[in-house]
Amino acid sequence: METTIFLAKAMSVFLLAVSLGYFLNPKHYTSLLKEYAKSKSTLFLHGYFELVLGFLLVMNHNIWVHDWTVLVTLVAWGFLIEGLLMLLFPEGMMGFAKSMNKKNNGVNFVMLVMLVLGAILAYHGFGF
Numbered sequence: 378m379e380t381t382i383f384l385a386k387a388m389s390v391f392l393l394a395v396s397l398g399y400f401l402n403p404k405h406y407t408s409l410l411k412e413y414a415k416s417k418s419t420l421f422l423h424g425y426f427e428l429v430l431g432f433l434l435v436m437n438h439n440i441w442v443h444d445w446t447v448l449v450t451l452v453a454w455g456f457l458i459e460g461l462l463m464l465l466f467p468e469g470m471m472g473f474a475k476s477m478n479k480k481n482n483g484v485n486f487v488m489l490v491m492l493v494l495g496a497i498l499a500y501h502g503f504g505f
Contacts, residue, residue: 382500382502383447383502384434384438385498386503388452388494388495388502389503390491392452392494393492393495396488400488400492409410410474410477410484411439412476421471423460423463424460424464424467425464427462427463428456430456430460431453431457433462435454446501448494452498
């Protein structure tokens with residue numbers, strides 16, 4: 378449980394910082410996403426680091442239970458799968474990033490999910 382609490386805290390800070398940053402500064406993040414969708418090297422590095430991070434997280438927390446701790450496992454698998462997709466299908470992921478940026482509702486939905494996940498993990502990790 379100690380590892381789960383640690384990971385919940387770390388993940389919550391990341392998820393909340395990114396999602397709140399997006400909702401507080403939408404113009405900045407929209408511009409950032411436009412630049413991101415143009416850069417193949419940024420996509421590769423993002424995929425590489427996300428794959429490594431996801432692998433390390435899954436190796437340390439691949440716990441499938443019927444309580445909140447499964448969220449840590451799901452986020453870990455999310456990192457791993459997204460990293461794999463970025464490295465295996467870079468053109469498809471570039472297209473997906475561009476389409477998400479055109480449809481602000483898609484980005485808003487992803488950020489809302491990140492905000493909710495971050496809040497749940499913060500609640501359990503920090504014991505609010």
